[in-house]
Amino acid sequence: MAAGLIRLAHGSGGLLTQELVHSLFVRTLGDxxxxxxxxAAVLDHSSALxxxxxxxxxxxxxxxxxxxFPGGDIxxxxxxxxxxxxxxxxxxxxxxxxxxxxxxGLEIERxxxxxxxxxxxxxxxxxxxxxxxxxxxxxxxxxxxxxxAAGVGIIPPGRDVGPHRIQPGDAILVNGTLGDHGMAxxxxxxxxxxxxxxxxxxxPLNGLVEALFEVGISVHCLRDATRGGVGAVLxxxxxxSGLGMIVHEEALPVREAVAAxxxxxxxxxxxxxxEGKMVAFLPASEAERALAVWRAHPYGRGAALIGEVxxxxxxxxxxxxxxxxxxxxxxxxxxxxxxx
Amino acid sequence: MAAGLIRLAHGSGGLLTQELVHSLFVRTLGDxxxxxxxxAAVLDHSSALxxxxxxxxxxxxxxxxxxxFPGGDIxxxxxxxxxxxxxxxxxxxxxxxxxxxxxxGLEIERxxxxxxxxxxxxxxxxxxxxxxxxxxxxxxxxxxxxxxAAGVGIIPPGRDVGPHRIQPGDAILVNGTLGDHGMAxxxxxxxxxxxxxxxxxxxPLNGLVEALFEVGISVHCLRDATRGGVGAVLxxxxxxSGLGMIVHEEALPVREAVAAxxxxxxxxxxxxxxEGKMVAFLPASEAERALAVWRAHPYGRGAALIGEVxxxxxxxxxxxxxxxxxxxxxxxxxxxxxxx
Numbered sequence: 001m002a003a004g005l006i007r008l009a010h011g012s013g014g015l016l017t018q019e020l021v022h023s024l025f026v027r028t029l030g031d032x033x034x035x036x037x038x039x040a041a042v043l044d045h046s047s048a049l050x051x052x053x054x055x056x057x058x059x060x061x062x063x064x065x066x067x068x069f070p071g072g073d074i075x076x077x078x079x080x081x082x083x084x085x086x087x088x089x090x091x092x093x094x095x096x097x098x099x100x101x102x103x104x105g106l107e108i109e110r111x112x113x114x115x116x117x118x119x120x121x122x123x124x125x126x127x128x129x130x131x132x133x134x135x136x137x138x139x140x141x142x143x144x145x146x147x148x149a150a151g152v153g154i155i156p157p158g159r160d161v162g163p164h165r166i167q168p169g170d171a172i173l174v175n176g177t178l179g180d181h182g183m184a185x186x187x188x189x190x191x192x193x194x195x196x197x198x199x200x201x202x203x204p205l206n207g208l209v210e211a212l213f214e215v216g217i218s219v220h221c222l223r224d225a226t227r228g229g230v231g232a233v234l235x236x237x238x239x240x241s242g243l244g245m246i247v248h249e250e251a252l253p254v255r256e257a258v259a260a261x262x263x264x265x266x267x268x269x270x271x272x273x274x275e276g277k278m279v280a281f282l283p284a285s286e287a288e289r290a291l292a293v294w295r296a297h298p299y300g301r302g303a304a305l306i307g308e309v310x311x312x313x314x315x316x317x318x319x320x321x322x323x324x325x326x327x328x329x330x331x332x333x334x335x336x337x338x339x340x
Numbered sequence: 341m342a343a344g345l346i347r348l349a350h351g352s353g354g355l356l357t358q359e360l361v362h363s364l365f366v367r368t369l370g371d372x373x374x375x376x377x378x379x380a381a382v383l384d385h386s387s388a389l390x391x392x393x394x395x396x397x398x399x400x401x402x403x404x405x406x407x408x409f410p411g412g413d414i415x416x417x418x419x420x421x422x423x424x425x426x427x428x429x430x431x432x433x434x435x436x437x438x439x440x441x442x443x444x445g446l447e448i449e450r451x452x453x454x455x456x457x458x459x460x461x462x463x464x465x466x467x468x469x470x471x472x473x474x475x476x477x478x479x480x481x482x483x484x485x486x487x488x489a490a491g492v493g494i495i496p497p498g499r500d501v502g503p504h505r506i507q508p509g510d511a512i513l514v515n516g517t518l519g520d521h522g523m524a525x526x527x528x529x530x531x532x533x534x535x536x537x538x539x540x541x542x543x544p545l546n547g548l549v550e551a552l553f554e555v556g557i558s559v560h561c562l563r564d565a566t567r568g569g570v571g572a573v574l575x576x577x578x579x580x581s582g583l584g585m586i587v588h589e590e591a592l593p594v595r596e597a598v599a600a601x602x603x604x605x606x607x608x609x610x611x612x613x614x615e616g617k618m619v620a621f622l623p624a625s626e627a628e629r630a631l632a633v634w635r636a637h638p639y640g641r642g643a644a645l646i647g648e649v650x651x652x653x654x655x656x657x658x659x660x661x662x663x664x665x666x667x668x669x670x671x672x673x674x675x676x677x678x679x680x
Contacts, residue, residue, distance in 0.1 A: 012671075040431065044395075056381065057490075061488055088379045091380065099400055133399050134401075137677075146488075149488070150439070162376075227353030228352070332354055337476065
């Protein structure tokens with residue numbers, strides 16, 4: 001029995017650590033550089049780098065509760081979060097690292113599922129898991145497992161996206177329904193079941209972003225809408241760009257089940273976390289073409305034009321069908337702890 | 341009062357998160373790229389990369405208990421650990437990331453000290469803290485704070501170190517006394533005070549490594565001796581190189597206070613964690629010169645030649661002054677949990 005659980009000694013750097021690393025991480029992930037087990041991965045970048053390209057580096061801590069949920073788990077989440085942060089800078093993801101903090105008592109079979117799921121998501125996104133670390137903390141001190149993930153990617157020459165490029169008149173697009181991830185987690189945690197089950201939208205979006213560049217769309221800014229949802233992204237970008245944003249309430253894509261669940265829990269889907277949603281700013285004249293490209297992609301079927309950038313005060317305004325407006329404000333308080 | 345403590349809302353992605361990130365992390369760390377607060381840092385590498393150079397990437401999770409200790413804290417530790425892992429591949433550290441997992445109730449002043457200490461260590465090592473993340477977990481679920489750190493460095497053309505280059509006859513060097521970090525933590529945790537206080541050796545060793553390359557020493561392999569100590573490093577490298585190692589017991593540098601403390605706690609300093617010790621393998625003919633270079637460096641004053649590589653079975657043998665030998669084996673059980 002005890003052999004099936006993580007013990008403190010698995011994190012001590014001794015024989016049990018070696019065994020865990022070899023039999024579980026190296027065997028499951030199977031990356032050649034990872035399997036060399038050096039303190040750092042050594043990577044030949046010559047084929048990836050050209051003159052004028054830049055490197056992008058990102059990190060996130062993953063503390064989602066529970067570890068496994070409809071549509072994903074913490075392993076898949078760590079890969080998708082890393083890939084999407086890189087994609088949001090127009091980078092092509094190349095390498096990533098995972099530092100695991102395991103809790104004494106975690107079932108090793110469960111850990112194996114999480115690592116396997118990490119491997120599958122990485123394979124889909126085309127990112128290599130090249131280095132990692134494992135620590136074990138005493139029972140009760142880590143909610144099962146946490147992951148500190150980091151990623152490195154390359155921005156091809158000529159690509160320049162960011163809040164500094166947002167312009168008045170830009171169209172604001174999102175690639176699908178809002179709040180699926182956050183509500184999937186919340187319902188599971190609260191023990192509420194809906195007639196239509198809600199799954200997390202957790203997905204690697206680098207292909208979706210590349211699709212825009214491939215057809216020559218002049219993308220101005222990209223941001224993946226995780227913690228704080230699309231609402232937080234827009235409020236942040238309004239401040240960072242110094243421009244106003246108008247959002248059309250009826251254009252916001254929200255699943256019926258998510259809307260109903262938000263109603264029950266008193267939440268606004270605009271501020272609920274996603275793990276597979278990218279917000280894109282681009283010239284209005286290219287919006288239709290961009291929408292068509294996204295709708296043809298598996299992760300963009302529900303893509304929608306949700307608003308536009310306006311001159312004036314750097315605030316976000318929500319416009320309703322009857323023409324009334326209200327300011328969208330970043331919530332100060334606790335939204336959804338441990339949602340990612 | 342409550343204003344001085346980390347709350348769950350600090351991790352929600354809302355206003356309090358923004359405030360914490362700006363007032364604490366960005367202001368303290370002051371890196372230009374970090375302060376842009378994008379999902380990923382975008383880095384111009386053109387000045388750093390030359391034809392034939394390679395990238396190195398590393399990660400570690402830091403879960404040390406307690407968060408502050410004589411000679412360092414978790415912030416300094418995360419920087420030194422990252423820098424030393426890069427230096428062990430002969431890379432020059434360039435960029436790093438820190439993903440913080442904060443526990444509800446952590447004093448914000450304490451967090452500020454940890455971040456400041458991170459900044460100081462990074463400045464000393466010449467590594468830039470370019471991106472980060474902050475999550476908050478409920479009280480009791482993170483022992484104060486954990487950090488997932490990752491780093492990227494560049495290996496200049498022509499450098500090739502690793503277990504594959506270790507050869508029979510190679511000298512084995514270490515840059516100073518063994519077990520200082522582990523014993524500093526253990527004594528603090530056990531509430532034992534010694535006549536001579538023991539401080540952690542936590543230090544960034546990239547300068548020490550560069551010093552060897554600068555004078556043209558043919559370094560074959562480097563490994564920083566953290567969890568599991570110098571003993572674990574030697575056992576691992578014996579296996580990875582397929583060669584035997586002989587260690588001379590009387591040559592092992594150990595502080596008197598550390599030896600005494602190890603005696604009390606029943607530990608072998610050879611297997612106690614360090615955070616500022618590098619093991620180097622190089623041709624015996626260059627050992628004296630390498631020792632002189634290290635002894636002239638602030639982090640190498642206690643440098644010693646501790647053994648040599650021998651043909652034959654890939655095991656580590658400890659030779660005593662009277663000529664007897666015993667095999668050094670990796671301990672299977674719990675060494676020192678949460679030592680780094």
